Amino acid sequence: MDSSAADLDFHAAGALLDWLAELGADEAIGDGPVNRYEFKPEVRNAAAPPPAAPPVGAEADPVAVAKAAVAGAVNLETLAEIQSAYDLCDLKRGARNFVFADGNPEARVMILGEAPGREEDLEGRPFVGRAGQLLDRMFAAIGLARTAHHGGEALYITNVMPWRPPQNREPDAAEIAMMLPFVARHVEFVNPDLIVLMGNISCAAALGQRGILRLRGKWTEAFGRPAMPMTHPAYLLRNPAAKREAWADLLEIRARMQEMP
Ligand code: URA
16 A cells, blocks of 8 residues: 555545455455555654644543534534534545434424434435334334424434445544533534434443343433433344333324324
């Protein structure tokens, strides 16, 4: 790989990836390319000064930058603009699209998913792959759809991460933390009656807890409103037997909505 690998366009990078796969590479071990053939002359002069450390305080704190940025958002549109311009999340560099949200912002129910996968990254919309199709069918069963015009029958869907992680790896704690101010503001603007936390990453972000199989099905509070943790539809595709519990959780959501004015 030559030193200009980082400058490849999408198609050239795709061809390079295919070639690496043909050579037998089957796993990415880092987020960025490493040129292992690069010539690095050995430093023999012991008296040479060590490379200068970055000045203290020069590195921006990604969470503080995110908090300052969201303060400028006045509605969903400006929030999307501000979030897509945020540059301190490395996932942005590997993603094709910024995936903000889908559905009706008037919805009473807001779903917080984890991160875009391949299809979502290609399309720029959350939950459009197989897991998303299952999610649509699950919520249709309790009369809710992202395409519904009336807020009481509508869904609004977003993710903790707006950029696809490489190889669909889990976002790490630092990546989640820097997106949290955006998610909190997102919830404020949509102002749903209740939130569905889809999977472990959403629970980690909203509740600071993991363990979805323990958390699911029990009402909790996230961003100051009732929240229901549920197993992720991708998990349900792999474990169809768990659909029974997911159905119970959906019925809980419907019952709670009926109780609310
Ligand atoms: N899984 C998620 O959590 N979100 C998506 O958008 C797609 C798959």
